[in-house]
Amino acid sequence: MGVSGSGKSTVAGILAGQLGWDLGEGDDMHPEENVAKMAAGEPLTDDDRWPWLETVCCWITEHNLAGIPGIITCSALKRSYRDVLRGQHVVFVLLAGDANRIGRRMAMRTGHYMPTSLLDSQLSILEPPGQDERAVVVDIDRPPAAIAAEVVTRLALRPDVGSSGLGAAEPGADSAGARAAPDGRRADPGPQPPPTTEPDRVAAQPVSPEPTPSQQQQQQEMP
Ligand SMILES: Nc1ncnc2c1ncn2[C@@H]1O[C@H](COP(=O)(O)OP(=O)(O)O)[C@@H](O)[C@H]1O
Ligand SMILES: O=C(O)[C@H](O)[C@@H](O)[C@H](O)[C@H](O)COP(=O)(O)O
Numbered sequence: 338m339g340v341s342g343s344g345k346s347t348v349a350g351i352l353a354g355q356l357g358w359d360l361g362e363g364d365d366m367h368p369e370e371n372v373a374k375m376a377a378g379e380p381l382t383d384d385d386r387w388p389w390l391e392t393v394c395c396w397i398t399e400h401n402l403a404g405i406p407g408i409i410t411c412s413a414l415k416r417s418y419r420d421v422l423r424g425q426h427v428v429f430v431l432l433a434g435d436a437n438r439i440g441r442r443m444a445m446r447t448g449h450y451m452p453t454s455l456l457d458s459q460l461s462i463l464e465p466p467g468q469d470e471r472a473v474v475v476d477i478d479r480p481p482a483a484i485a486a487e488v489v490t491r492l493a494l495r496p497d498v499g500s501s502g503l504g505a506a507e508p509g510a511d512s513a514g515a516r517a518a519p520d521g522r523r524a525d526p527g528p529q530p531p532p533t534t535e536p537d538r539v540a541a542q543p544v545s546p547e548p549t550p551s552q553q554q555q556q557q558e559m560p
Contacts, residue, residue, distance in 0.1 A: 338429050338432070339433065340414065342451070351481055351485040353408050361407060363393050363409055367389050371389060378452050393421075397424065413429065415462060427471065428473070429471065429473075431472060431473070433475065434476060
């Protein structure tokens with residue numbers, strides 16, 4: 338979770354590859370009208386978002402019922418939105434960082450409907466998870482692989498080593514982790530190998546280093 342441009346798709350892609358988990362893209366689940374609205378620079382309303390959140394929730398529920406581990410990207414900006422999504426096996430990971438940095442990343446991103454002009458409205462409604470929510474907050478001021486590695490460590494997840502790939506997925510969980518039963522219920526805790534982040538398990542495309550302001554200037558000046 339996190340505002341547009343915070344790195345949800347990038348980090349989730351790495352994690353899904355490392356863990357062998359299903360990956361869902363919340364921004365592909367919007368109704369057409371929502372996409373048109375955002376593309377036109379108009380923030381969504383709560384009423385625009387409820388049906389979309391239900392679609393994201395269905396993805397989560399289907400995975401839970403099938404006992405298939407997954408990670409889905411969704412801005413989930415307000416607590417009330419997360420109320421639609423939360424459940425026994427749901428953990429939120431907030432990607433948090435400096436607004437200017439996020440704005441620069443959004444401006445560099447190509448082929449996405451979300452305009453940078455909507456970042457302010459996203460930031461203004463963001464309600465970081467409360468202490469009582471099952472969530473961790475991760476700083477995005479470093480390369481995507483380092484962010485993913487922190488998520489693996491903080492949630493005591495098990496990189497896919499040919500097994501089910503199911504990990505503890507609980508913030509603050511013991512690093513030994515816990516096994517999940519095939520039906521998705523938590524089974525007895527068991528010893529787990531320490532998390533590893535071998536580069537050859539990274540599935541997402543590498544992200545180029547962020548440009549310096551002078552490089553950005555040059556890019557803007559290019560025809
Ligand atoms: N940690 C990072 N460092 C540098 N660039 C990043 C990082 N995370 C994401 N990016 C880049 O920032 C842009 C926005 O990331 P993206 O994953 O699409 O965010 P979101 O899914 O939250 O909207 C993309 O162009 C991506 O390549
Ligand atoms: O609730 C919203 O206003 C939107 O869902 C928004 O938060 C989300 O960020 C878009 O779907 C863009 O997708 P990205 O977050 O991937 O840029």
